[in-house]
Amino acid sequence: xxxxxxTPRYLIKTRGQQVxxxxxxxxxxxxxxxxxxxPGQGLQFLFEYFSETQRNKGNFPGRFSGRQFSxxxxxxxxxxxELGDSALYLCASSRxxxxxxxxxxxxxxxx
Amino acid sequence: AQxxxxxNHHVILSxxxxxxxxxxYSYGGTVNLFWYVQYPGQHLQLLLKxxxxxxxVKGIKGFEAEFIKSKFSFNLRKPSVQWSDTxxxxxxxxxxxDDKIIFGKGTRLHxxx
Numbered sequence: 001x002x003x004x005x006x007t008p009r010y011l012i013k014t015r016g017q018q019v020x021x022x023x024x025x026x027x028x029x030x031x032x033x034x035x036x037x038x039p040g041q042g043l044q045f046l047f048e049y050f051s052e053t054q055r056n057k058g059n060f061p062g063r064f065s066g067r068q069f070s071x072x073x074x075x076x077x078x079x080x081x082e083l084g085d086s087a088l089y090l091c092a093s094s095r096x097x098x099x100x101x102x103x104x105x106x107x108x109x110x111x
Numbered sequence: 112a113q114x115x116x117x118x119n120h121h122v123i124l125s126x127x128x129x130x131x132x133x134x135x136y137s138y139g140g141t142v143n144l145f146w147y148v149q150y151p152g153q154h155l156q157l158l159l160k161x162x163x164x165x166x167x168v169k170g171i172k173g174f175e176a177e178f179i180k181s182k183f184s185f186n187l188r189k190p191s192v193q194w195s196d197t198x199x200x201x202x203x204x205x206x207x208x209d210d211k212i213i214f215g216k217g218t219r220l221h222x223x224x
Contacts (some may be wrong), residue, residue, distance in 0.1 A: 031210050043201065043214035056211040090155065094210060099145070102155040 002027065004093050004103035012109045018079040021106045025072050025093030031055075032074040033100060034066060037088040046089075049074055050096065078108075086110045113138040117202050117215035124192055125223045132187040132218050134202030141207040144185040146176055147214075150198045158200070161185065172196070194224045 005024045013019050025032050033056075034046040048056040049068035066076040072093075078085055088107050092100035118133035136142065146158040159170025166178040176187045185202060202215040 033210055033212070035212075035214075042216040043203075045211050045213065048210045050210070056209065058211070092155075092212075096210075099157060099160055100210065100212060101157070102147075104154040 004091055004101055006089075006091050006103040006106050008106060009104065010107050010109075012111060013081050014111050015081055015083060017081050018077065019081060019108060020075055020077045021089055021091075021108075023074045023076075023091030023093075023103060025074070025091075026101055029093035029095055029101075030072050031094045031096055031100075032068055032072065033092045033094075034074070034076050035090040035092065036060075037090055037105070038086075043090070046076065081110045083110050113142075113204055113206065113213045115202050115204050115213050115215035117200075117218050119218050120216065121219045121221070123221045123223065126194055127191050130187070130189040130192045130196075130220070132200055132202075132220070134185045134187065134215060135183050136185065136202075136204045136213075137183065138204060138206060142204045143207060144176075144178060145203040145205075145212070146170065146174070146185070146187050147201045147203060148198045149201070149217075155201070158187070192220075192222050194222045196220060197222045 007022045031050045033048040037043045045058040052068045063079045068074045088105040090105045092102045094100045114137045116135045144161040147155045148158045161168045161178045169175045199217045201217045203212045205212045
């Protein structure tokens with residue numbers, strides 16, 4: 001069974017731009033969660049989608065948003081990028097409230 | 112609110128030494144507990160998990176963890192570490208039925224050959 005895939009793997013943007021990251025969950029998994037990983041803050045929960053609905057949200061500003069499609073694939077969007085948004089963005093999928101399986105992440109660098 | 116505390120940020124051991132990484136969580140309800148590992152250049156992988164039942168959980172690569180409910184702890188152990196165990200280890204918790212996982216800050220483990 002293929003694992004969680006994320007695209008792109010690396011991204012360089014400048015301040016003020018916006019970015020969209022994509023995540024394809026493991027087949028059969030309907031829950032997709034997003035996390036931000038930085039050296040200073042560690043892994044922080046962004047949001048979780050299940051059956052196209054946002055079910056949980058972390059403490060991030062409204063510039064961070066996401067959505068989930070009917071095939072469970074998910075995208076997250078960050079608008080008006082700031083230098084502090086540079087991070088590894090991880091996507092994880094699960095069936096429903098069970099073990100989450102993580103993708104390789106998208107490394108975003110904001111210049 | 113849930114929180115997870117990992118006692119050590121960096122641990123350096125020699126091969127064959129025994130390992131114990133501390134993890135405490137704060138949450139009043141029923142929780143699921145996890146240890147994830149991130150090897151250099153690789154993505155986060157599940158090491159072991161506790162949902163219910165026997166509080167001593169065995170995971171991959173000879174790791175085990177013990178859930179002590181009265182102490183809100185879920186410490187990770189390995190009797191004899193190898194150089195290949197060099198990685199960052201994350202303790203995590205989620206409330207039963209909730210996909211929001213709260214992670215600890217991580218412990219960087221460095222094994223000297």
